[in-house]
Amino acid sequence: MCQSSALQGPELHSGKWLQFPQLALRRRLGQLSCMSRPALKLRSWPLTILYYLLPFGALKPLTRVRWRPMSRVSLYKSVPTRLLSRAWGRLNSVELPTWLRKPVLSLYIWTFGVNMKEAAVEDLHHYRNLSEFFRRKLKPQARPVCGIHSMISPSDGKILSFGQVKNCEVEQVKGITYSLESFLGPRADKENCKSKPASSFQKQLVTKDCNELYHCVIYLAPGDYHCFHSPTDWKVSHRRHFPGSLMSVNPGVARWIKELFCHNERVVLSGYWKHGFFSLTAVGAQNVGSIRIYFDQDLHTNNPSYSKGSYNDFSFVSNNNHEGIPMRKGEHLGEFNLGSTIVLIFEAPKDFNFYLKPGQKIRFGEALGSL
Known part of the structure; x- marks a missing residue:
């Protein structure tokens, strides 16, 4: 037969x-x-x-002949997101013809729900390309800065998580954590580290025994205002740049990939406020390779090549400036291209209270918390 x-x-x-x-x-x-x-x-x-796209498990029989598909996480990590982000950045910088600006930007506004009434310049013909539109400024009265509370939101966005840092772990999204030391890197001030050799990394950051370490994670969606500001009065003494990957930081992906924020490119600004240690970290993401800090002209992000796990430091403390860069609450600090994430990690007394709910929308200038 x-x-x-x-x-x-x-x-x-x-x-x-x-x-x-x-x-x-x-x-x-x-x-x-x-x-x-x-x-x-x-x-x-x-x-x-x-294997993952075809319906009804059409390629499952291949597993019987010792073939194993890559995991979804490995598959996503293998995508050349840095290269795609640089390509997207160049595309966004291409000057649009005047007649094309309104149709293209109107489509973006409709897709992501942008409120153009808040923009300093509402005329869409003013924006020569998508990059300029992403970094649009707001009218001064659009974001009043709360003067009552000690800490405000540094940006528009969605609150992913907040609360006390416990066991040297920070919450990425609900139920998913990452290592505090992996995220911030080793202490920059070696002398303070030597004074607490046996303590955990978390305790090394806390300068007063009566204080605790807190965190707050804010996700900026593509339609949000993309500049970020100083959340309180503080002094920036150090900058650490991790080149890293550029994977999406969408909350759905953040639940999917463990320690996502530790893998991605990020810029850690650290220093001190009136209660002790304070840091603000701008986390890069897919199509958001550009992170700009206004007072740091030496910072260059999304470079073509980097060594995995590497980072570079820069100190703002010098002989002429013993305390670093002073920042006032609400002052312009930096900007993203498109959307990304801001992570605040700071020291405060035990009676510090957040005025937040998980998943809530927040705007720059609104209260985050106070004593």
Whole structure:
């Protein structure tokens, strides 16, 4: 009996018809196993995409011949997000013809719900490209700064998490945490570290025994105002730049990838406020390779190449400036291209209270918390 006639009846629907090329597949997969890791990823990537996209588990029989798809997280991490972000940045910087500006920007406004009545310049023809529109300024009265409370929101956005830092872990989104030391990196002030050699990294940051360490995470959506400001009166003494990846920081992805904020490119500004240690971290994201700090002209983000796990430091304390860069509450601090995330980690007395709810929308200038 020929092979085609043998594959009839219920066997046709049971998936056994896929067994006849097993020998050939084993040979091919054996060749794949001898390849270098980059070449293996390149050859396995298209098949893995089909594995997750095709309905009804069409490629599941391949697992019977020792082929294993990449995990969804590994698949996403293998996407060249830094290259795509640089390409997107160049595309956004292309000057649009005057007649095309209003249709393109109107589509963006409609898609992400941008309120142009708050913009300092409402005329869409004024913005030469998408990048200028992303970094648009607001009318002075659009974001009144709360003067009653000690800390305000540094940006527009959505509150992902907030509260006390416990066991050197910070909450990324509800139920997902990351290492405080991995996120901030080792202490910059080595002398203070030596004074507390046996203490945890969290305790090394706290300058007073009666204080606790707190955190707040704010996600900026694409339609939000993309500048960020000083959340309180403080002095910036140090900047640390982690080149890192540029994966999406959308809350859905943040639940999916553990320690996402530790993988991504970020700029950590640290210093002191009236209650002790204070830091503001601007976390880069996919299509948000550009992070700008207004008083730091030496900072350059989303460079073509970097060493994994590397970082570079810059101190704002000098012989002429012993305390660093003073920042006033509400003062312009920096900006993103598109949207991203701001993470505040700071020291405060135990009776510090947040005026927030998880998932709430907040705007720059509104109260975050106070004593």
